Amino acid sequence: xxxxxIFVLLxxxxxxxxxxxxxxxxxxxxxxxxxxxxxxxxVLVKGNTIQAAxxxxxxxxAGTRVIELPGTTLLPGFIEGxxxxxxxxxxxxxxNDQVLKESRSERTVxxxxxxxxxxxxxxxxxxxLGTEGAAYDDxxxxxxxxxEITPGPRMIIATKGIxxxxxxxxxxxxxxxxxxxxxxxxxxxxxxxAEVRNQVSRGADVVKLYADYRWGAGGAPAATFxxxxxxxxxxIAKSGGRQTAAHxxxxxxxxxxxxxxxxxxxxxxxxxxxxxxLMKEKGVALCPTLAASDxxxxxxxxxxxxxxxxxxxxxxxxSFQAALxxxxxxxxxxxxxxxxxxxxxxxxxxxxxYGMKPLDVLKSATSVNASVFGIGDQVGRVQNGMLADxxxxxxxxxxxxxxxxxxxxxxxxxxxxxxK
Numbered sequence: 001x002x003x004x005x006i007f008v009l010l011x012x013x014x015x016x017x018x019x020x021x022x023x024x025x026x027x028x029x030x031x032x033x034x035x036x037x038x039x040x041x042x043v044l045v046k047g048n049t050i051q052a053a054x055x056x057x058x059x060x061x062a063g064t065r066v067i068e069l070p071g072t073t074l075l076p077g078f079i080e081g082x083x084x085x086x087x088x089x090x091x092x093x094x095x096n097d098q099v100l101k102e103s104r105s106e107r108t109v110x111x112x113x114x115x116x117x118x119x120x121x122x123x124x125x126x127x128x129l130g131t132e133g134a135a136y137d138d139x140x141x142x143x144x145x146x147x148e149i150t151p152g153p154r155m156i157i158a159t160k161g162i163x164x165x166x167x168x169x170x171x172x173x174x175x176x177x178x179x180x181x182x183x184x185x186x187x188x189x190x191x192x193x194a195e196v197r198n199q200v201s202r203g204a205d206v207v208k209l210y211a212d213y214r215w216g217a218g219g220a221p222a223a224t225f226x227x228x229x230x231x232x233x234x235x236i237a238k239s240g241g242r243q244t245a246a247h248x249x250x251x252x253x254x255x256x257x258x259x260x261x262x263x264x265x266x267x268x269x270x271x272x273x274x275x276x277x278l279m280k281e282k283g284v285a286l287c288p289t290l291a292a293s294d295x296x297x298x299x300x301x302x303x304x305x306x307x308x309x310x311x312x313x314x315x316x317x318x319s320f321q322a323a324l325x326x327x328x329x330x331x332x333x334x335x336x337x338x339x340x341x342x343x344x345x346x347x348x349x350x351x352x353x354y355g356m357k358p359l360d361v362l363k364s365a366t367s368v369n370a371s372v373f374g375i376g377d378q379v380g381r382v383q384n385g386m387l388a389d390x391x392x393x394x395x396x397x398x399x400x401x402x403x404x405x406x407x408x409x410x411x412x413x414x415x416x417x418x419x420k
Contacts, residue, residue: 084128160183162207189229206373211224268288276328287331348365362401
């Protein structure tokens with residue numbers, strides 16, 4: 001409730017514009033610039049841009065408002081690398097029920113709430129990888145946030161996502177049912193080309209492919225698209241300046257996606273050091289989504305902390321540690337939507353629990369994600385000329401990653417959305 005007055009200003013269309021010419025001097029205890037932790041730094045923000053960052057060796061412009069942030073770490077706004085704002089936790093409603101039983105208007109209202117919660121948790125940018133049955137409604141949400149109709153993070157959107165015909169869901173195993181699908185279906189190279197162009201024309205910033213899925217014998221995960229189909233999608237997306245992200249958990253699905261030229265692999269559950277080294281060689285990053293596996297296992301009955309890790313978690317830890325050893329670039333993305341939006345920091349905590357150093361996790365959530373997603377010249381670092389997307393947390397998250405949950409200050413595009 002401490003930021004209720006800010007919501008009121010936003011909802012009634014006033015207050016935001018008054019801040020666009022404001023000048024702020026932010027004075028935290030320490031600053032993480034996206035690469036390194038610094039003490040004795042301050043950050044000067046004018047309008048929507050960082051004007052200076054470092055020791056206080058510059059003259060303050062007239063009218064500068066000083067914001068004291070004692071005991072805090074100031075960081076670039078966190079970047080959620082894998083989100084689904086149009087989904088909510090599967091222990092509230094199954095994926096099938098969300099796709100089939102919830103109206104698109106309900107799902108959009110939920111998405112607005114999810115976007116606000118994400119921003120208030122310090123995530124000023126999200127890569128939202130598919131509406132999962134909500135058509136192109138992410139385009140309208142992104143536009144509404146951009147027009148300041150509702151508060152939310154910057155959005156990199158994938159619209160529908162693309163699946164191989166017959167491989168996705170909902171699917172109840174009844175051949176007489178012709179159900180709405182959670183993504184766009186294609187059946188060959190020509191259809192792939194047409195669908196990529198269609199999604200780009202509708203507003204997709206990134207193309208999302210499902211390079212494998214649970215369509216093998218007995219429901220086993222298996223590769224879906226051919227190398228030629230993936231390469232076609234990548235070629236068309238790249239010609240329009242867009243990246244391609246691939247859902248892939250099997251080694252063969254990952255191999256085809258990497259060989260086809262995708263930018264990122266999402267999940268990588270059954271990857272090993274060999275396949276991750278291939279990704280490193282090809283410059284393909286991994287978005288491991290540890291929090292999604294952790295959440296779904298708990299929904300399935302795992303009593304975390306009192307029961308041994310289920311096989312699924314053991315495999316996930318094993319693959320993540322193999323990725324660390326390989327040196328592949330690792331993004332921070334939890335598959336938010338499988339679990340509650342606004343608790344995105346769960347992914348950072350699990351990355352540390354599974355073996356990554358806290359400072360490296362902070363890099364993944366800021367400068368690494370920004371560079372991998374092609375927005376490193378705008379956000380992800382605290383330096384002169386960057387957009388003023390900034391977050392402050394109590395304490396030092398490079399020593400205790402759980403501090404990333406203790407957000408007390410959020411600024412996006414030079415506008416303060418939260419100050420406790």
